[in-house]
Amino acid sequence: MNDSELTALLKKARVPEPSGELWDELPGRVARQLNRARTETSHPVGRGFSRWAWGMATALCVVMAFIAGHWHGQMAEKKDALASGKVVRETLAMFPNRVRAIVEDEHGLNLVLSENEDVPASSPLYLRVCDGKQCASVVTFSGQEIQVAGRKMTVLADGHDGVILMGNNFAWSSREPAMAKNNLKIEAKNLDIGAM
Numbered sequence: 001m002n003d004s005e006l007t008a009l010l011k012k013a014r015v016p017e018p019s020g021e022l023w024d025e026l027p028g029r030v031a032r033q034l035n036r037a038r039t040e041t042s043h044p045v046g047r048g049f050s051r052w053a054w055g056m057a058t059a060l061c062v063v064m065a066f067i068a069g070h071w072h073g074q075m076a077e078k079k080d081a082l083a084s085g086k087v088v089r090e091t092l093a094m095f096p097n098r099v100r101a102i103v104e105d106e107h108g109l110n111l112v113l114s115e116n117e118d119v120p121a122s123s124p125l126y127l128r129v130c131d132g133k134q135c136a137s138v139v140t141f142s143g144q145e146i147q148v149a150g151r152k153m154t155v156l157a158d159g160h161d162g163v164i165l166m167g168n169n170f171a172w173s174s175r176e177p178a179m180a181k182n183n184l185k186i187e188a189k190n191l192d193i194g195a196m
Contacts, residue, residue, distance in 0.1 A: 030058045082137045101146050105136035126191040163188035
C-alpha cells in the first residue's frame with residue numbers, strides 16, 4: 001500500500017462513535033465502581049462527596065480516552081497536511097500576498113510571513129525534503145528563499161510544472177531528481193489548490 005492509497009483509506013475512515021449502550025450502561029458502571037470503592041476505603045469522607053468524586057473521575061477518564069483516540073485518528077490522517085492543499089488554501093485566504101512559506105517538520109507546522117503584502121500571487125509549489133531520518137514538507141512560491149535541511153535554497157518554477165532548487169554549491173531540478181546530493185531525497189510539484 002503506498003502513501004496515496006493509505007491517505008485515501010484514512011480519509012474514508014470514520015471516527016468511532018460511542019454506542020447508545022455505552023451511555024445507557026455508564027451510570028450503572030460508575031455507581032458499581034463507587035460502591036466498590038466506598039467499601040474498600042477507610043477514609044472518613046462523606047458518602048455524597050465520595051460518590052460524586054469517583055463519578056467525575058470515571059467520567060473524565062472515559063472522555064479523555066475518547067478524545068485521545070479521536071485526536072490520534074486525526075493526526076494519522078493529517079500526516080502531511082500540506083500535500084492535501086486544505087491547510088494551504090485556508091492559510092492563503094487568511095494572509096493574502098503575505099505567505100512566503102508554510103513548513104511542516106519535526107517541530108510542527110510553521111508559517112513564514114512577509115511584513116508587507118509583497119508576495120506575488122502564483123501557484124504554490126510543494127516540496128518534501130528528507131535528510132536521513134528528518135523530513136520537512138514546504139509549500140512556497142517561485143522566487144522565495146527557504147531554509148530546509150540546514151541549507152538556504154531559492155525555489156523557482158521552471159514554467160513547465162517543474163521545480164528548481166538553487167543554493168550555495170547546490171542545484172536540483174524536479175526534471176532530474178537523481179541529482180540530489182548528500183543523502184537528500186527531494187520531491188517537488190506544482191500544488192494546484194484550485195482543483196482540490
